[in-house]
Amino acid sequence: MRLQGRSTLTCYGIILPTMVMLLTFVYLPVVWAFSKSFYAFEIGGASRFVGLGNYSEYLLEDPTFFPSLANMLLLTLFAVVVRLTVPLIVAKLIHSLPRERWRYVYRLVFLVPIVVPGVAVQLIWAGLIYSDSGLVNEFLRWLDLSHWTHGWLSDPRTALVCVAMVGFPFVGAFEVLIYYAGLSAIPQSVHEAAAIEGATGMRKFLQVDVPLVLSQLKLIAILTVIGSVQGFQSLIILTRGGPGFKTTVPGLWMYYNAFSFQRMGYACSIGVLLFLLILTLTILNLKYFKSSETVQGI
Amino acid sequence: MRMSRARLCAIHAALLTFAALTLLPFFFLVNNIFRTNAEFYHAFFSFPKAFDQAIRLTGRSLAGDEAPVEVEDDDGQTREVSKAEGIRHHLARAGQGPRRAWRIVRPYMINSLIVSGLTALGVILFGSTTAYILSRYRFLGHRAIFLLILSTMMFPGVLTLVPSFMLVTKMRLLNTYWVMVLPYVAGGQVFAIFVFKSFFDGLPEELFECARIDGAGHLHLYLSIVLPLSKPVIAVVLVMNVLGTWNGWLWPFITNPEGTHHVIASGLYVMATTSHASNFSTMFAAYAIASIPLLILFIYATKPFIRGMTSGALKA
Numbered sequence: 001m002r003l004q005g006r007s008t009l010t011c012y013g014i015i016l017p018t019m020v021m022l023l024t025f026v027y028l029p030v031v032w033a034f035s036k037s038f039y040a041f042e043i044g045g046a047s048r049f050v051g052l053g054n055y056s057e058y059l060l061e062d063p064t065f066f067p068s069l070a071n072m073l074l075l076t077l078f079a080v081v082v083r084l085t086v087p088l089i090v091a092k093l094i095h096s097l098p099r100e101r102w103r104y105v106y107r108l109v110f111l112v113p114i115v116v117p118g119v120a121v122q123l124i125w126a127g128l129i130y131s132d133s134g135l136v137n138e139f140l141r142w143l144d145l146s147h148w149t150h151g152w153l154s155d156p157r158t159a160l161v162c163v164a165m166v167g168f169p170f171v172g173a174f175e176v177l178i179y180y181a182g183l184s185a186i187p188q189s190v191h192e193a194a195a196i197e198g199a200t201g202m203r204k205f206l207q208v209d210v211p212l213v214l215s216q217l218k219l220i221a222i223l224t225v226i227g228s229v230q231g232f233q234s235l236i237i238l239t240r241g242g243p244g245f246k247t248t249v250p251g252l253w254m255y256y257n258a259f260s261f262q263r264m265g266y267a268c269s270i271g272v273l274l275f276l277l278i279l280t281l282t283i284l285n286l287k288y289f290k291s292s293e294t295v296q297g298i
Numbered sequence: 299m300r301m302s303r304a305r306l307c308a309i310h311a312a313l314l315t316f317a318a319l320t321l322l323p324f325f326f327l328v329n330n331i332f333r334t335n336a337e338f339y340h341a342f343f344s345f346p347k348a349f350d351q352a353i354r355l356t357g358r359s360l361a362g363d364e365a366p367v368e369v370e371d372d373d374g375q376t377r378e379v380s381k382a383e384g385i386r387h388h389l390a391r392a393g394q395g396p397r398r399a400w401r402i403v404r405p406y407m408i409n410s411l412i413v414s415g416l417t418a419l420g421v422i423l424f425g426s427t428t429a430y431i432l433s434r435y436r437f438l439g440h441r442a443i444f445l446l447i448l449s450t451m452m453f454p455g456v457l458t459l460v461p462s463f464m465l466v467t468k469m470r471l472l473n474t475y476w477v478m479v480l481p482y483v484a485g486g487q488v489f490a491i492f493v494f495k496s497f498f499d500g501l502p503e504e505l506f507e508c509a510r511i512d513g514a515g516h517l518h519l520y521l522s523i524v525l526p527l528s529k530p531v532i533a534v535v536l537v538m539n540v541l542g543t544w545n546g547w548l549w550p551f552i553t554n555p556e557g558t559h560h561v562i563a564s565g566l567y568v569m570a571t572t573s574h575a576s577n578f579s580t581m582f583a584a585y586a587i588a589s590i591p592l593l594i595l596f597i598y599a600t601k602p603f604i605r606g607m608t609s610g611a612l613k614a
Contacts, residue, residue: 008437010516015443018428018487025462025484026450032461043467090316093309098301102310108600109317115592116324119547119563120585123570124323127581128330135326138342169319230456233548237567251456258460259552267460275457282452 037269042262054269064245064253071160072249076228078164083224084217087175092209094176095183107180111173122237125166126153153239159246163238175220182213222285229278250274331583332392338578348392355385395579396587402574403584406565411591413478413550413561414543420483421539422532425490430524432491433498434506444495450488459549466553477553478561482543490535497531498524533602537595544592562588 037054041047058065094106113121129135130152137149152162186209194208210217232251235241241248241256250270258267330338332346355367359381367384370376379387432444462481471477509519525532547563554560560568566584574580596603 007435011431011435011437011440014431014516015428018424018447018491019443021424021480021484021487022447022450025465025481026453026458029458029461029465030453032464033457036461036464043464086316090313093313093316096301096309098306106313106317110320111596111600113320113324114541115589115596116585117545117547117563117566117588117592119545119566120588121323123566123581124327124585127570127575127578128326129323133339133342135323135342142343169316171316171320226454230454232456236548237570254456254460255548258463264460264464271457271460275454278454278456279452 033268033271033275036265037272039265040263041265043264045262047265050265054266055273058266058270058273062253064248065250067245068248068250068253071245071247072229072251074160075164075231075249076225079228080221080224082170083172083175083220086170087172087220088179088210088213088217090171091176091179091183092205095180107177110171110176114173118234119237122166122234126238130162154243156243156246159239159243163235163247166234166238178216178220179213182216183209186212218285222282225281225285226278229281230274327582327585331395331579331586333579335576335578346392348388352385352388352392355381355388359385395577396583398577398580399583399587402569402580403562403565403587406560406562407587407591409475409559409565410544410561410563413475413482414540416475416479417482417486417543418536418539420479421486421490422535424483425487425535426494426524426528426532427520428487429491429494429498430520433495434503447488447491450485451492463552471553473554473556473558475559478543478550478559481549482546486539486542489538493531493535494528497528501527530602533599537599537603540595541592 036047038049038051039047040050040054090110094103097103097106116124127134131137132149132151136152140146140148150158152158190208190212191204194204199207230251232249232255235247235249235252236255239247241252251274254267254270254274257263257270329345332348334347337344337347363381366378366380368376368378369384369387428447432440466472466477466481471480505523506519509523514522544561545563547561547567550559550561550564551567554564557568566588569575569581569584
């Protein structure tokens, strides 16, 4: 409905709280992230303009830069691979069951872990799975392989792998539901046509199902990349970035600079760099991986 | 197309394996809620001894054995008691972890209920009203405003975490509920506006036209048409929002330096960094208690949620 005069004012009035909150708690911090990244300061302390000094220090002099970038890339790559495969296989298995009742039960079963807060899940993995007398070591002892037991998260050789393995077997409930929705949207006639062509089993899955859930795969891929590039909260719980810098990622280093070393401007500059990386990857994804149908965004 | 029995069995076997591996950590979690540290260290794969003994005593007393039994108290003293008393003693021992955990996490849980509740209320209220206006009315700048709202989605949390902290420090909001609720509502309403608006866009204009001809104002339209129709959308927004606010621990952790307003997620992290961490049954019981409210939410909201997720409440 087209409006003028007083009704327009009413409309502005109704959306005013939304806009005030967005400008205060989203746009102002975004502006500050950029502007404060050119200063060196502590909270409540005097600030000094350093130009691009924070950026050049991080990119050229910071000893964590290369190891943390490598860790982030490895963790991101691993996360993308497992989230594109395991939940899709599970969704396909559920979808191929003939009875709706079972399909519903399995979807529900994989949804159960969602109720456990993420912080608890990571504490469980640190304290119950990887700890000295945790599941992995006790299982090895039970197999009489005691000489293999060790501190999985404190050994520099295994720390990063173990961080990546948290959440095994990676059947994410949201991914399963999204892939399941994609598989359900494939018309029965497509499957019948494929069957007439003689496609069965694996070949049918790869050549019929996978291309038809491509938009869902892309969505999960980009969401996983965005999540992994800025994901550091689990590392605070699991390893604190150690041993050494073996599991440090740029986001974690930003957190420590802001909240442990009181280098707020330096932390802002790392945040800006991560944002630019995420922005570039998102644009690349939209530009080069566009299919005939529009990519569905959450 | 019919499926062979062997194939069906293979699919079930594969799915059950995935489910078992997924749920394995939680099984050990629940098991260790009722066990002592000594049991955790020395017999990782066995069931709680306290339950074991309680069941054995029940069996013996059912078999007619009236002889008193010996139980050991926390201070290491043993005493002779009747069978019923012995059973009660063992069950009480098993319940020690949960009781201790509940005493610690009760204030965190109350804070979480307040923060998540207020946030969900704000997100649904502001999200649905703004979406309703943007969806049903054309006025100067409506497109620009929608774009301004949507483009906040491209700013990741990692960009705004540090400056947001500087902002709430400057606003003197640290150690209050508002330091969590206000930014949560500001950020959470964007997704809600997006979902609500695509839902309202699909509603026929006649619905609103009729009511308007009858002289209904914004408030009337909102209460009598918009809200009743959008129940499935509200379910999706509510679940996604509560999931986020219930699970978020870093923001509550850094914005409550005095520890007065910790929510359950940040409270669990705080517990894990203090001496409570050395008491496994207490910690594990706290994780379980933290999961119960979301479990209840899911029992009520799963059906509309799964339906909403699969039927396209989330599609652009």
